[in-house]
Amino acid sequence: MEAVDFDDYCAARGRALVRLAYALTGDFHQAEDLVQAALMRCYGRWSKINDHNSYVRRVIVRIYVRSSRRRIEEPMAQVPDRVDVANQGGSDDGAIAYALLASLPPRQRAVLVLRYLEDLPDEIIAQQLKISVGTVKSQAARALGKLRTSPILPTLTQWESP
Amino acid sequence: MNDHLESLLRRGLTATQAPEDWAADELAVSVLRRRRRLLRRRLALSLVMAAVCGSTAVTSWAVTSFGTPTSANSNSAATPALATLSPPTSAEHTTAEGTLVGAFGAIVNQAGHRPVLCKLGGTPAVLRNTPVMVTDFHRRVCSAFRWPACARQTSHLLMP
Numbered sequence: 001m002e003a004v005d006f007d008d009y010c011a012a013r014g015r016a017l018v019r020l021a022y023a024l025t026g027d028f029h030q031a032e033d034l035v036q037a038a039l040m041r042c043y044g045r046w047s048k049i050n051d052h053n054s055y056v057r058r059v060i061v062r063i064y065v066r067s068s069r070r071r072i073e074e075p076m077a078q079v080p081d082r083v084d085v086a087n088q089g090g091s092d093d094g095a096i097a098y099a100l101l102a103s104l105p106p107r108q109r110a111v112l113v114l115r116y117l118e119d120l121p122d123e124i125i126a127q128q129l130k131i132s133v134g135t136v137k138s139q140a141a142r143a144l145g146k147l148r149t150s151p152i153l154p155t156l157t158q159w160e161s162p
Numbered sequence: 163m164n165d166h167l168e169s170l171l172r173r174g175l176t177a178t179q180a181p182e183d184w185a186a187d188e189l190a191v192s193v194l195r196r197r198r199r200l201l202r203r204r205l206a207l208s209l210v211m212a213a214v215c216g217s218t219a220v221t222s223w224a225v226t227s228f229g230t231p232t233s234a235n236s237n238s239a240a241t242p243a244l245a246t247l248s249p250p251t252s253a254e255h256t257t258a259e260g261t262l263v264g265a266f267g268a269i270v271n272q273a274g275h276r277p278v279l280c281k282l283g284g285t286p287a288v289l290r291n292t293p294v295m296v297t298d299f300h301r302r303v304c305s306a307f308r309w310p311a312c313a314r315q316t317s318h319l320l321m322p
Contacts, residue, residue, distance in 0.1 A: 097174025
């Protein structure tokens with residue numbers, strides 16, 4: 001087992017971890033908080049961890065799913081029908097993707113993020129989320145089906161067409 | 163449609179990056195600082211819990227040791243303790259044990275006090291009593307069994 005220094009790991013992988021957490025939460029401050037909470041939990045057993053990337057990612061995803069279940073739903077003043085792409089930071093694809101993901105429940109969102117951002121196979125996603133492979137597939141299919149009927153999607157076809 | 167959606171999600175998620183001004187070097191520092199704060203909070207909570215448990219234990223010990231009743235209607239303080247009563251060794255004493263306990267219980271119930279019990283060959287156990295009650299108890303119970311420890315009758319009278 002290769003000994004990985006905690007500071008070096010944070011410096012090297014910090015941005016990737018925050019990006020994963022941002023894809024899950026959709027908010028940068030929440031993402032930073034999530035990464036810190038996960039690393040804090042990992043720090044106590046750092047020397048015993050074999051695969052740090054996999055372990056930290058698993059902790060991030062599980063904390064996100066668990067905390068999202070407990071979180072009290074905050075009422076929004078106004079739910080937008082369409083995404084205002086011009087007001088979103090980053091690329092247009094990113095703005096639409098995050099708007100689509102925001103409409104999903106935590107576990108479905110985690111499945112899609114691990115599949116399309118981290119590019120993980122369903123078996124690994126199942127291990128990370130501690131669910132069966134069948135559940136991963138059904139959650140992904142349900143999430144994609146829901147996104148296909150999203151009112152944001154006409155915007156997508158409009159952008160996709162030359 | 164599904165391919166479009168999947169490719170959009172893939173492109174959109176991978177295109178996102180952390181802000182440029184975000185310092186990855188400070189991540190470890192902030193994690194360790196946050197961990198120290200959490201440990202301090204847990205330590206403080208443990209100390210508070212230990213203090214509460216300790217004060218509860220001391221209070222309960224003080225109440226039971228000094229005989230302060232917790233409520234005015236408590237009758238448990240008048241109940242005698244029979245644990246220090248040593249059984250007689252000979253067959254004659256064994257047959258009379260029931261009488262002893264009966265007599266002892268009768269004394270307590272009538273007088274409402276705790277008498278002194280005598281141990282075989284040892285120091286008499288100390289219980290709250292009045293000298294009159296002790297004398298009465300010794301005369302009626304201990305003398306009947308002729309216990310060696312009861313030869314010094316004055317020891318009973320010196321009991322608080």
